[in-house]
Amino acid sequence: MDDLHRDLHPRTRAAHPPLIRPVGSLPLSTPIYQGHLFSFEDAEAMAAAFEGPARADEDGHRAFYYSRMGNPTVRMFEEAVNDLEGGAGALATGSGMGAVNAVLMSLLRSGDHVIAQRSLYGGTYTLLRDLAERWGVEVTHVSGDDLRQVRAALRPRTRLLYLETITNPTTEVVDLPALAALAREAGVLTAVDNTFATPVLCRPLEHGIDIVIHSATKYLGGHSDVLAGVVVCADADLYRRIWHHSLELGAGIDPMTAWLSVRGMATLPLRMAQHCHNALGLARRLAGHPAVERVHYPGLESHPHHRVARRLLDGGFGGVLSIDLAGGREAGRVFAESLRLVRMAPSLGGTKTLVLHPASTSHRGLDERALAEAGIGAGTVRLAVGIEDLDDLWDDIEQALAKASRTG
Numbered sequence: 001m002d003d004l005h006r007d008l009h010p011r012t013r014a015a016h017p018p019l020i021r022p023v024g025s026l027p028l029s030t031p032i033y034q035g036h037l038f039s040f041e042d043a044e045a046m047a048a049a050f051e052g053p054a055r056a057d058e059d060g061h062r063a064f065y066y067s068r069m070g071n072p073t074v075r076m077f078e079e080a081v082n083d084l085e086g087g088a089g090a091l092a093t094g095s096g097m098g099a100v101n102a103v104l105m106s107l108l109r110s111g112d113h114v115i116a117q118r119s120l121y122g123g124t125y126t127l128l129r130d131l132a133e134r135w136g137v138e139v140t141h142v143s144g145d146d147l148r149q150v151r152a153a154l155r156p157r158t159r160l161l162y163l164e165t166i167t168n169p170t171t172e173v174v175d176l177p178a179l180a181a182l183a184r185e186a187g188v189l190t191a192v193d194n195t196f197a198t199p200v201l202c203r204p205l206e207h208g209i210d211i212v213i214h215s216a217t218k219y220l221g222g223h224s225d226v227l228a229g230v231v232v233c234a235d236a237d238l239y240r241r242i243w244h245h246s247l248e249l250g251a252g253i254d255p256m257t258a259w260l261s262v263r264g265m266a267t268l269p270l271r272m273a274q275h276c277h278n279a280l281g282l283a284r285r286l287a288g289h290p291a292v293e294r295v296h297y298p299g300l301e302s303h304p305h306h307r308v309a310r311r312l313l314d315g316g317f318g319g320v321l322s323i324d325l326a327g328g329r330e331a332g333r334v335f336a337e338s339l340r341l342v343r344m345a346p347s348l349g350g351t352k353t354l355v356l357h358p359a360s361t362s363h364r365g366l367d368e369r370a371l372a373e374a375g376i377g378a379g380t381v382r383l384a385v386g387i388e389d390l391d392d393l394w395d396d397i398e399q400a401l402a403k404a405s406r407t408g
């Protein structure tokens, strides 16, 4: 303790507890900088910190001043994702939707036009509809399969082409390199929600995409215990622009959540390998079962996008698959309710296998026709496959299929 402290009264010393700065050693795991405020030795250092996230000295050290603009633990999470995605800068947000908002709100203004894939994550779809209704942003939805359709949708004020690497629940995989090239030629930015693939299976920036979005709530965090998002940019100017807007938006993440996320990411490649192994194993077994009409999984040769997926995805086809049960709505409900090891829950990306029957839960308000328009059948069931043992999962699924096929 220095001399200044020794002469002070207890209540002052209590308010200024000693701060330990390790010298000569580094922590082996990520430290949690829970404090949201940082103090400076001199005015110049503080002024430098105000210049924002891109500022770093030659050793890569950056100054921090207020955690909404940047925090060391948050930065370590951002750098971990940025590194795997091969970006010029990453920005963490309090949820995946925070990341989607940070991108859309920073790039679009009234009268701008967006071309977006039709089968988007529900929250993104609704956000685009709200931006159209309330802010006059125009949106055209395309399948993403047909380059001519995308080209025909281009307008003078088209600003953004918005895609997902693997869609939900029908697991569509579009040709990212071709779409990125088309957009680039037209001067249109591209954003890809890479939540389902993760940088282990696909790095969209390598295919010419400008912006990658993640719900880190899913595979990056990986343990169903965080709500977090990340934006990764191919270009430093674009990153700065989105960073600047996002601190106005206040969509930032807290250090504890960033810490849990970066801790989860240490095992991301191992977990993805097991998710993919299990999902492919289940998809093959399900495809041969009489109660199952169709399996949607890009790893199966019968999937319409299997060849694109082979080209785009490294080492596996993801952890999500869906099946159409022959017995329709009732079979779907009975199947989901009969599973014992597999838990009934929305979401994905954690260690445990989850089941969702949209027609009796998330989409129960829709009739057969509206369901079909959303690309979902009455008997469609989504499995978000975890990292358990494949044989245990199959035993559970097989007994639930037997019950489901006794309905109707």
Ligand SMILES: *Cc1c(COP(=O)(O)O)cnc(C)c1O
Residues within 6 Å of the ligand: 095, 096, 097, 098, 121, 123, 164, 193, 195, 196, 214, 215, 216, 217, 218, 227, 228, 229
């Ligand atoms: C879950 C999800 C989101 C939204 O993420 P939150 O963390 O729930 O806000 C966005 N995109 C995809 C593909 C998702 O699965």
